[in-house]
Every structure is written in structure tokens, then in C-alpha cells.
Amino acid sequence: MRALTYHGSHDVRVDTVADPVIQEPDDIILRVTATAICGSDLHLYRGKIPQVKHGDVFGHEFMGVVEEVGSAVTAVSKGDRVIVPFVIACGSCFFCEMNLQAACETTNPGRGAIINKKQIPSGAALFGYSHLYGGMPGGQAELVRVPKANAGPFKVPDELDDEQVLFLTDILPTGYQAVINAGVGRGSSVAIYGAGPVGLMAAACARMLGAEQIFMVDHHPYRLAYAQATYGVIPINFDKIDDPAEAIIEQTAGHRGVDAAIDAVGFEAKGSTTETLLTTLKLEGSSGKALRQCIAAVRRGGTVSVPGVYAGFIHGFLFGDAFDKGLTFKMGQTHVHGFLPELLGCIQSGQLQPEIIISHRMTLEEATEGYRIFDKKEEDCRKVILRP
Numbered sequence: 001m002r003a004l005t006y007h008g009s010h011d012v013r014v015d016t017v018a019d020p021v022i023q024e025p026d027d028i029i030l031r032v033t034a035t036a037i038c039g040s041d042l043h044l045y046r047g048k049i050p051q052v053k054h055g056d057v058f059g060h061e062f063m064g065v066v067e068e069v070g071s072a073v074t075a076v077s078k079g080d081r082v083i084v085p086f087v088i089a090c091g092s093c094f095f096c097e098m099n100l101q102a103a104c105e106t107t108n109p110g111r112g113a114i115i116n117k118k119q120i121p122s123g124a125a126l127f128g129y130s131h132l133y134g135g136m137p138g139g140q141a142e143l144v145r146v147p148k149a150n151a152g153p154f155k156v157p158d159e160l161d162d163e164q165v166l167f168l169t170d171i172l173p174t175g176y177q178a179v180i181n182a183g184v185g186r187g188s189s190v191a192i193y194g195a196g197p198v199g200l201m202a203a204a205c206a207r208m209l210g211a212e213q214i215f216m217v218d219h220h221p222y223r224l225a226y227a228q229a230t231y232g233v234i235p236i237n238f239d240k241i242d243d244p245a246e247a248i249i250e251q252t253a254g255h256r257g258v259d260a261a262i263d264a265v266g267f268e269a270k271g272s273t274t275e276t277l278l279t280t281l282k283l284e285g286s287s288g289k290a291l292r293q294c295i296a297a298v299r300r301g302g303t304v305s306v307p308g309v310y311a312g313f314i315h316g317f318l319f320g321d322a323f324d325k326g327l328t329f330k331m332g333q334t335h336v337h338g339f340l341p342e343l344l345g346c347i348q349s350g351q352l353q354p355e356i357i358i359s360h361r362m363t364l365e366e367a368t369e370g371y372r373i374f375d376k377k378e379e380d381c382r383k384v385i386l387r388p
Ligand SMILES: NC(=O)c1ccc[n+]([C@@H]2O[C@H](COP(=O)([O-])OP(=O)(O)OC[C@H]3O[C@@H](n4cnc5c(N)ncnc54)[C@H](O)[C@@H]3O)[C@@H](O)[C@H]2O)c1
Pocket: 038, 039, 040, 041, 042, 043, 170, 171, 174, 193, 194, 195, 196, 197, 198, 199, 217, 218, 219, 220, 223, 238, 264, 265, 266, 267, 268, 269, 270, 271, 289, 290, 306, 307, 308, 309, 332, 333, 334
């Protein structure tokens, strides 16, 4: 089959690789009909995540039709059309029972990403996301093996097309979890850092939940303009405004700051030359620029919600400010499974239209170019979907 494979930093290619086969009785083989490139894939593409091997197949946002089922699969049948959560969860361990699927302690044979790990089991395996996260081949491919098929694949109604439901695999629940974690509700004020797909989904969900003031910080004018036109955000360009948090606070009641801030950027945040340099030299784990801005923009007693991916340490972290302000932090990979019925309902009722952010529709064969455009933010790229 054809699949998008890794060959080193900024070098991904569509190669012919072996077809996947059923390995466990509760596996299925899925024929992929649509898949997307995620900002998380860009961390891999840029060579920033350890334990990615040459030839690894990427892709964790995918859907398709069940082609083959293992002997113990009861939840889906051959021919069913499903979306697949990017998190692989067993559905029955200590954490899955608590609806914390990203913490599933049974699916990841890899080391996981915690540095000071001690005896703690690794969190869930992820599709196409390095050997730290289980080394599972991803779904930017014609076919993919889906383990734990009685717990993961989620059937979608025929009347919704692929584009309408594809983002249930990751970015829509991720944006939703980010605003739920942020405590956003009717009348809230929220600052969202990052106007990529995750930031846009967070803005859509914040609107749906009745947020009153939504600030959005980025430096790509086309992304900010889209978010302003589509979700009514107040755009702030950090290339023009040196301290976005100050500009946000200026526009909040009593100059208190926003109720919540969402970091939809993560560890490759731009804007601190020192940290970018130290990170390249591996003396620093992450750029803390977006996170520090979130801590600064939020009001006392507020919440910082972090869907953006972090790995390892950050030195410049004003924990004393967070303590003095009495902040709450919530973060992590998304517990996709639990959100699906509710979010599917929102799509069916028209409250959410995640597909409108798609800017590029390409074939799987064109995936290399898709990565390049999305990474470089060329052609006003917001989100790329690929069809095998
Ligand atoms: N928690 C999860 O389960 C989960 C799921 C999906 C994606 N993610 C993560 O969410 C993050 C965003 O993903 P995406 O698909 O939107 O990626 P993206 O790369 O398209 O978007 C990131 C945006 O952040 C902007 N940015 C960079 N530095 C900034 C700064 N200092 N302040 C404000 N904005 C800044 C960039 O210009 C870009 O538009 C990534 O870290 C990704 O790995 C997490």
C-alpha cells in the first residue's frame, strides 16, 4: 500500500510499504477514505520528537471503512464507516473507566514522554506518533491497523460526509476539551494563543458555549483575519504588538485580565530568540513564550488551559506569578472518546461546522507538498486533508 513515511527532519515521502495485517483478535483493518495533517505532525516533521524512525508512517487524524475484523471484534463490522480517535485506549483499565482515555495504561509499550517517570506506566499509545507513544503506524496511508477496535472506532451517520466528521478524530475534541478545561461559559472572556486548527476549534467551541470576549493571538495575518471573520475574535498580531497580554488586559473589565487563557501553540512557540537558540542547542526543552503570555493575561483565580504540546523542561516559568494569582492549570492530550457522542450531535444540529476551516484538499500522493505548505504557512494554509 501507499503511505506517508518519515526519512529525517523535513523529509517525508509517500512510499510503498507492506499492507497491515490483523495481529490481535480485537484489531480491525481500516481502508482510509480521508486523513488530515495536524500541527502535532509538524513537531514530528521538524524532527523535534525523539524516537521517530526512518520509514515510520505518520497520521493520527483519519477515518474510513472497515475492511477486515479480528475474531473478537463485536463493536463494528466489515463495511462500517468510522472515525478513529487519535488516542488508542482499551476502554476498561483504571483510567479508561474514568473517561481519561489519553491516560490508558495498557496500550503503550513505549517509554512515554515523562522524564521523571519512576514506576508510572506510560500513557496511551497514539497513532503515528513516535516510538515513545507506542510506535503504532499511522493513518496517512491507504490502510491502517486499528487496535482496541471494540473501544475506539466510532460509527458516523451516512448523511454526514467525510469532511464534516473527520475532525472528530482530534482537533474538534481537542478544542472542546481546551474550553471545557478553561471553564468557558456564557459571558466568559478568554484569550486563545495560536490561530492554527486547534485554536480555531477552541474559538468555535467557546462561541458555542456563549463566551463574550474571545481574544486570539498569532502572527499570521491571514489566520487572524479568518478567525475574526468566522468566530468574531479580537485579533492580536504579536509581530506588531510586542506584549499581547498587556494589550488583552487593557481591554478587559477593571484591567483584571481574562477569565481563562488557552495555549494552543505548545513547545515550539515563536517570539523568544534566546529560548529558540537554547532549544536548538538542547539546553532548553521548550519555548515558554506562549505559556508565559497565558499566565500574564489571565485574571486572578482564572485558568490556564494547555492543549498545545509540551515536552520536557522550561526554565523561564513564572510559577510565583501563578501562585500569587491563584491560577488553575489544566492540560494534556485529549480524552477523545468521551466527547464524541456530544460533538457529533453538535455537528448534526449545525451548531458546529468544523469542516469550514479546510483550506487544502489533496491526494495522499501529494502529502509531501501538503506538509511543506502547512509547515511554511504558504497559500494561506489552515488545514490540509488528504484522500488516498
Ligand atoms: N492536546 C492534544 O491532544 C493536541 C491535539 C492536537 C494538537 N495539539 C497541539 O496543539 C498545538 C497547535 O496545533 P495546530 O494544529 O493548531 O498547529 P499550527 O502549527 O497550525 O498552529 C500553531 C499556531 O501558533 C502560532 N504561534 C506560534 N508562536 C506563537 C506565540 N508565541 N503566540 C501565539 N501564537 C503563536 C503559529 O503562528 C501557528 O499559527 C500543537 O502544539 C499541537 O501539537 C494537541
